[in-house]
Amino acid sequence: MSDEDCDRVSRVHTLLEQEIIARYFSRHSAGGNVEIGIGDDAAVVSPPDGSKLVMTVDTLNEGVHFRPGCAPEDLGHKALAVNLSDLAAMGATPLWATLSLSLPDIEHAWLEGFSRGLFSLADRYGMKIIGGDLVRGARSISIQATGYLKSACAMTRAHARAGDSIYVSGTLGDAALYLELSRDTEHRTVPKPDLDYLAQRLNRPQPRVEVGQEIVAFASAAIDLSDGLVLDVRRILQGSGVGARIDLEQIPLSDAMQRQRHDAKGWDQVLAGGEDYELVFTASPERSGEIDTVRERTGCPITRIGEITPGDTLELFEAGHRYPLPGRPGFDHFA
Amino acid sequence: MSDEDCDRVSRVHTLLEQEIIARYFSRHSAGGNVEIGIGDDAAVVSPPDGSKLVMTVDTLNEGVHFRPGCAPEDLGHKALAVNLSDLAAMGATPLWATLSLSLPDIEHAWLEGFSRGLFSLADRYGMKIIGGDLVRGARSISIQATGYLKSACAMTRAHARAGDSIYVSGTLGDAALYLELSRDTEHRTVPKPDLDYLAQRLNRPQPRVEVGQEIVAFASAAIDLSDGLVLDVRRILQGSGVGARIDLEQIPLSDAMQRQRHDAKGWDQVLAGGEDYELVFTASPERSGEIDTVRERTGCPITRIGEITPGDTLELFEAGHRYPLPGRPGFDHFA
Structure with a gap:
């Protein structure tokens, strides 16, 4: 990539990106505890009163965590599932997620499958995708998930005792x-x-x-x-x-x-x-x-x-x- | 990359990753409103009572958002700054961030510079880096930032009036x-x-x-x-x-x-x-x-x-x- 090419794409996001987000990712992002969902500079959410929040992030890169040609619906599911697994290990109830998606180009069939896999799993837990970033790059999916604790304390790795x-x-x-x-x-x-x-x-x-x-x-x-x-x-x-x-x-x-x-x-x-x-x-x-x-x-x-x-x-x-x-x-x- | 190579690295994270995180990214992640910071399955934080949270994510990819050879300290600063700019546009006060870092290989000088730039800006706003993910891949930095509103409402794009x-x-x-x-x-x-x-x-x-x-x-x-x-x-x-x-x-x-x-x-x-x-x-x-x-x-x-x-x-x-x-x-x- 020449310097000129590099600069041409360096300033990001615009109308087409907005269209893609509206088409594939804007479903039910506001409502409930989500005051402002996808579409502004940031999302605004109301955490449950007096609760503690649990936050985690996991990234899947093509060629490292999944093979080229991996079914997009599986990827949408798995990218969220690995984060929900971290929330589960703390004892948290899922609330919201943000998505950063890097793609080499726009393939509508891929986005359709990916978003179906993602939302299908999110819906199962009443979780909202509240924001994201769509950029050009090697195919990579990074999800940050937030949950909350109904319990007073999270489960950590620090309190196992002999005899347990x-x-x-x-x-x-x-x-x-x-x-x-x-x-x-x-x-x-x-x-x-x-x-x-x-x-x-x-x-x-x-x-x-x-x-x-x-x-x-x-x-x-x-x-x-x-x-x-x-x-x-x-x-x-x-x-x-x-x-x-x-x-x-x-x-x-x-x-x-x-x-x-x-x-x-x-x-x-x-x-x-x-x-x-x-x-x-x-x-x-x-x-x-x-x-x-x-x-x-x-x-x-x-x-x-x-x-x-x-x-x-x-x-x-x-x-x-x-x-x-x-x-x-x-x-x-x-x- | 052969299928075998792809599989060999496909199951992620371990001791060396933990060492890198401990060395460059674990500074002051717990304390204050951060109950559990970097190092468990997820972070646990306490949002300010009755507040609304503001969440945003932005990703910088090499060759797209920055040129190869870009100073790592600048990148650490900028990757957080672009997220803080989104929080600022909503009128939010920064609280926490998670980081997903994809790197083709481990260069200690790069990590040292990157983390210095990142923490220098985070410290200016009393912001904590509470979690993250470190994976192999094309160089990419994705930060998800959370802030809170002192005001009752965020600033959106929706309420400009003729005459303003x-x-x-x-x-x-x-x-x-x-x-x-x-x-x-x-x-x-x-x-x-x-x-x-x-x-x-x-x-x-x-x-x-x-x-x-x-x-x-x-x-x-x-x-x-x-x-x-x-x-x-x-x-x-x-x-x-x-x-x-x-x-x-x-x-x-x-x-x-x-x-x-x-x-x-x-x-x-x-x-x-x-x-x-x-x-x-x-x-x-x-x-x-x-x-x-x-x-x-x-x-x-x-x-x-x-x-x-x-x-x-x-x-x-x-x-x-x-x-x-x-x-x-x-x-x-x-x-």
């Missing part, structure tokens, strides 16, 4: 197994229903918002599983100054995973695969009755996979024997 | 003149002090936060000038259903602009250059005493440049004669 049980929502390793299968050069035959199920677990993660809202009342620590069980559990251990023991046989696996994992690399996807977007949390064993209630109210599987220990090490066990920690506990963008 | 005076803060066209001069292939000799002044106007815009906080009490409409006077004033006219007359001789120009603009293209930079990050606002003529007070309290020049008219057209006058609207009122990313 460790729980996980849903099943682990599905997204990583799909990645593994989809790059398998031998194109093993995986039955379509299993492959579709696993693909959906990667492309349409379901943030555990309802679980987070329930467990915030009694969980001692929580985190969302984005980078792999071992890495994310270690963050709780570091934050709380404790250790943990996890029993691999207890880790919940989907039917598709159980059928297909014998072809894959042992426990790698389950322990270090990442992109699960499930919640891991700790709670006193006395709270097991409340766990039953959460299962019942949310319909979400919640499984005890181990316990917090004194000390500062994470130990894995399989059939009563120590199992080695994975050599690569997760991914580092800049390693 | 039109005011502008600071001086216009400096950033665009610098862009024009810096791409001049004849390398005209511009004295260094003028060139430095104009460069600073492009690279270190000063958001008019204090002016916004003062005028919110009486302005009928306001907008920040990011895309050029003609385009941004038209947004007020469209929002309010009115017209306007602007007298070009009244538009405030910096000394450097007055000395150097005879070399440039007439009024183009002033009317359609963009990147001024000044405020344009409207107010009843009866408020002229309050305008004097704002000038005095903020030390910021505020100049009457025209008035709102019935109808729906924008008319420019020079020495009492109609002056044509610029052919290109501003820039469209996707035209």
